[in-house]
Amino acid sequence: MSLLLVSLPGNEAMTKRLAEHMDAEISILECRSFPDGESYLRYRTEVEGKQVVIVCTLDRPNEKLLPLVFAASTARDLGAVRIGLVTPYLAYMRQDRRFQPGEALTSEIFARWISSQFDWLVTVDPHLHRRSALSDIYEIPASKEETAPLFASWIAENVNHPLLIGPDEESEQWVGAIARACGASHLILEKTRKGDRDVVISIPTIADLENTSPVLVDDIISTGHTMIETLRQLQLAGAHKFICMGVHGIFAEGAYEKLLQAGAGRVVTANTITHESNVIDVSKEISEAIGELLV
Numbered sequence: 001m002s003l004l005l006v007s008l009p010g011n012e013a014m015t016k017r018l019a020e021h022m023d024a025e026i027s028i029l030e031c032r033s034f035p036d037g038e039s040y041l042r043y044r045t046e047v048e049g050k051q052v053v054i055v056c057t058l059d060r061p062n063e064k065l066l067p068l069v070f071a072a073s074t075a076r077d078l079g080a081v082r083i084g085l086v087t088p089y090l091a092y093m094r095q096d097r098r099f100q101p102g103e104a105l106t107s108e109i110f111a112r113w114i115s116s117q118f119d120w121l122v123t124v125d126p127h128l129h130r131r132s133a134l135s136d137i138y139e140i141p142a143s144k145e146e147t148a149p150l151f152a153s154w155i156a157e158n159v160n161h162p163l164l165i166g167p168d169e170e171s172e173q174w175v176g177a178i179a180r181a182c183g184a185s186h187l188i189l190e191k192t193r194k195g196d197r198d199v200v201i202s203i204p205t206i207a208d209l210e211n212t213s214p215v216l217v218d219d220i221i222s223t224g225h226t227m228i229e230t231l232r233q234l235q236l237a238g239a240h241k242f243i244c245m246g247v248h249g250i251f252a253e254g255a256y257e258k259l260l261q262a263g264a265g266r267v268v269t270a271n272t273i274t275h276e277s278n279v280i281d282v283s284k285e286i287s288e289a290i291g292e293l294l295v
Ligand code: R5P
Pocket: 094, 167, 170, 171, 196, 199, 218, 219, 220, 221, 222, 223, 224, 225, 226, 227
């Protein structure tokens, strides 16, 4: 059965890479907004009888979700056999608990909604903190690719005496895996989040920083405050020349420029969200995961 890759706007580069790895056809999907903001979509490629894979990374998700659901639903109407979602960055993974009475459990609501539209999904390093697996909330087969080996190879090739630093306990899973894969030491700091843009980071000891190249590692760089505050504390402790590595570079509110201004020598991200800092290419891993999910 033939495979059709469909790119939602902004995902063309990843879709092209996937098509090259899989020798698959790319669908032409016309997708635009009417003057009043409503969406117009039209498949200009035959969909009937095909396995359709929709590629849509989900940073800034709210504006992407309706076109995504329209694309999936239309593919089904037009006779697609199965419809998979490739979302290199999976949104709404962080509100996994009711921290205050009355809060929406958006990770669960979102997972139920996506599960109702697609037959399977592939993502990259989802933010699993209090949940142990995507299957805790997703009702469809959901595969997660890990970037740790790719980040580890990059560090091994590009950084002398790396000391990997994770800003908080949540980052241990990513930082520890990368450190083990490249034989580097790592430190996990303590973070107290006081608000969306207010974090406090504490550094255990400065002795660990001597004669090393600090590499800050986190899964998500959103406002950048976590990394910027970590940089600030490391600078106070006498370190300089940092590399900041994030799997998913969301870079909200000018975070990339702010990070460079704060002293990051280089910022390195994976191409789960298209950005000039993309260095780590995860397309091969994603294409292999798709291959395993196709029946
Ligand atoms: C925390 O849940 C994540 O692992 C990141 O540390 C967090 O999303 C970073 O956010 P920001 O860049 O806004 O500080």
